[in-house]
Amino acid sequence: MIRYDNIEVSFDDFVAIPKLDLEIQEGEFFTLLGPSGCGKTTALRTLAGFISPSAGDVFVDGKRVTHLSSDKRSIGMVFQNYALFPSMNVWENIAFGLKVRKDSKSDTARLVAEIAGQMELSDEQLHKNVAELSGGQQQRVAIARALVLKPKILLLDEPLSNLDAKLRVQLRGQLKDLQSQFGITTVYVTHDQDEALTMSDRIAVFNKGVVEHVGPPAEIYERSATEFVCNFIGDINVLDEELVRRLNEHSPAALDPGKSSYLRVEKVSLDPLTAGPGSVKVNGVVSSRSYHGMHSRYTVDAGQNRIKALVTENGLTRMDVGDSVDVFINPANVLQY
Numbered sequence: 001m002i003r004y005d006n007i008e009v010s011f012d013d014f015v016a017i018p019k020l021d022l023e024i025q026e027g028e029f030f031t032l033l034g035p036s037g038c039g040k041t042t043a044l045r046t047l048a049g050f051i052s053p054s055a056g057d058v059f060v061d062g063k064r065v066t067h068l069s070s071d072k073r074s075i076g077m078v079f080q081n082y083a084l085f086p087s088m089n090v091w092e093n094i095a096f097g098l099k100v101r102k103d104s105k106s107d108t109a110r111l112v113a114e115i116a117g118q119m120e121l122s123d124e125q126l127h128k129n130v131a132e133l134s135g136g137q138q139q140r141v142a143i144a145r146a147l148v149l150k151p152k153i154l155l156l157d158e159p160l161s162n163l164d165a166k167l168r169v170q171l172r173g174q175l176k177d178l179q180s181q182f183g184i185t186t187v188y189v190t191h192d193q194d195e196a197l198t199m200s201d202r203i204a205v206f207n208k209g210v211v212e213h214v215g216p217p218a219e220i221y222e223r224s225a226t227e228f229v230c231n232f233i234g235d236i237n238v239l240d241e242e243l244v245r246r247l248n249e250h251s252p253a254a255l256d257p258g259k260s261s262y263l264r265v266e267k268v269s270l271d272p273l274t275a276g277p278g279s280v281k282v283n284g285v286v287s288s289r290s291y292h293g294m295h296s297r298y299t300v301d302a303g304q305n306r307i308k309a310l311v312t313e314n315g316l317t318r319m320d321v322g323d324s325v326d327v328f329i330n331p332a333n334v335l336q337y
Helices: 040-048 090-100 107-116 136-146 166-182 193-201 217-222 227-232 241-249
Strands: 002-011 016-022 027-033 054-059 075-078 151-155 187-190 202-208 208-213 235-238 261-264 280-291 294-301 305-312 324-329
Touching: 002 040, 016 208, 027 040, 027 193, 040 075, 040 187, 090 107, 090 136, 107 136, 136 151, 136 166, 151 166, 166 193, 187 193, 193 217, 202 217, 202 227, 208 217, 208 227, 208 294, 227 235, 227 261, 235 305, 241 280, 241 305, 280 305, 294 324
Parallel strands: 027 187, 027 202, 075 151, 151 187
Antiparallel strands: 002 016, 002 054, 202 208, 235 261, 280 294, 280 324, 294 305
16 A cells, blocks of 8 residues: 655755665554654655655555655645644634635535534534634544545544643544544554554554564564664563573573563563463562552562562552562563564
């Protein structure tokens, strides 16, 4: 559906993207993930036609669109700040692209009504000024304005970043449901790992203009291809050489003590009943505990290691700072680079 073929993007002497080869399948919810300044928005804007690459080509449906104007690419885009027109009401904002396209008044009215219904925007809201709407409602208007033109591809540039935390979580599900409902190929840009993991079919993790790993969320998280991806995605424990050697001594593991070694916090157990076969017991002392409602987060000092663990709050287990505890680690869960 979408293919970046040896794309390079430069701004004067700065190379934002040195070489990008990437394919996105039809109907996918595909996320470009990475920290600020990593090149993900540049890649999105290159696909949209707002940036011309200095080398390489962009293909959509097998057609080369590298130098095609943005309005000829059958792409809809929702910007970070939504870019709604404050002087127009909601109906006029949604209808704007149709008027530019010179659709008839009857077709415009029909298409706006159709998309408004699908986006759960009421007749009353359609006649309000956009400033009168909540952040979530404004987002739906921005998406409606993009989808009313029936594009093949929808681009979303950090559309949840300006919303409060509770609304962000709520709208994640709504966005994914909308994408499934319309079946539209969607390219989503974010720096938020939780958004990427919960919403995406596949993720491309960017670092300094380079894609370090492309894959489904579970693969990105559990089998990170590079040390950068491992550290960027989720929370992680760093294990020192001494602990790695101990894991080798008490199991058939063949971990390399000379490599950087990491362990996801949820892979650590403080309960022998949940540790699972193959786990190695390490003695430690609780140095901190923070309560998060459904779980508590413990930090355990074990030699030179400060090991973080998540424990489900079931009312049966409670450890306090200063308590001696056993930490159980399965060497099979250790990631090395």
